[in-house]
Amino acid sequence: MNILVVDIGGTHIKFRTQKHRVPVKFDSGPKMTPKMMMAQLLEATSDWDYERVSLGFPAPVIHNRILHEPYNLGSGWVKFDFEQAFSGKPTRIVNDAALQALGSYRKGRMLFLGLGTGLGSAMVADGIVQPMELAHLPWKKGRTYEDYLGAAGLKRHGKKKWTKNVVEVTDSLRQALEADSIVLGGGNAPLVDPLPKGATLGANENAFKGGFLLWKSDKGFS
The missing domain is CATH 3.30.420.40 (ATPase, nucleotide binding domain)
Structure with missing residues (x-):
């Protein structure tokens, strides 16, 4: 199972799968909307083969649902359907700090x-x-x-x-x-x-x- 992980930050969007040693990134910022992000992301990964997606997002997330708009990005994130945007690939969304904490824990x-x-x-x-x-x-x-x-x-x-x-x-x-x-x-x-x-x-x-x-x-x- 190859998983695409997307780390969404207020300055950069970084992403890779298990098959990639080095993450790819592009700039984000206060005008970045989910549609803009997905357009760049899908273009950059058009020849990648992955089955599932994990998103780390800089705002509260409960049960795969973003609770409010982020402070350091544009708008439109709360109701955006990421799974549909990824052509139906199973997608999990968690707070970005929680995602890094999970990977850091001993x-x-x-x-x-x-x-x-x-x-x-x-x-x-x-x-x-x-x-x-x-x-x-x-x-x-x-x-x-x-x-x-x-x-x-x-x-x-x-x-x-x-x-x-x-x-x-x-x-x-x-x-x-x-x-x-x-x-x-x-x-x-x-x-x-x-x-x-x-x-x-x-x-x-x-x-x-x-x-x-x-x-x-x-x-x-x-």
């Missing part, structure tokens, strides 16, 4: 934070993935966690102050959620130096691993 209680255009979050406890929406909770001065830890916060505060905020938030969440370990993923995670206590760097490749695992069993998600 044991115990693991907190995943995705530091990219926005802020992704998920918890894995004893192999069960729980998608979380911490990004838009208020933190300081009327701003949210994402305002400080997302790409806009990095640009606004600079790397040194941004790193301090990442460490502070990560330490606080680790204690509050009683996490045994923390994985920092996303495109900006390698900029965090020093790493927070108990944290390790994830890899974007883990999103694809999670997408392949998604078809192994339904037991990985709560």
Whole structure:
């Protein structure tokens, strides 16, 4: 069974199957709609042979259904029929942070934070993935966690102050959620130096691993 995994981000759309060692990508951004994405994706994969699809999406997803429009992309995602767009191929949609968390998990209680255009979050406890929406909770001065830890916060505060905020938030969440370990993923995670206590760097490749695992069993998600 060959699976196409699509990691949908606010800056790039990345995708590959088990048969591809290196993901292919194209730009996304605040004007990207699902129709625009599918047009580019289907063109890029026109000669690919795959039977099933996993989508990691940057917004809340429950039971294969996107709950609201993403903050960092265009509109039209909530009611879009991806399975029909993929010519009836079975398609599973999960939150993008949860997908990478599934691929990053080893044991115990693991907190995943995705530091990219926005802020992704998920918890894995004893192999069960729980998608979380911490990004838009208020933190300081009327701003949210994402305002400080997302790409806009990095640009606004600079790397040194941004790193301090990442460490502070990560330490606080680790204690509050009683996490045994923390994985920092996303495109900006390698900029965090020093790493927070108990944290390790994830890899974007883990999103694809999670997408392949998604078809192994339904037991990985709560």
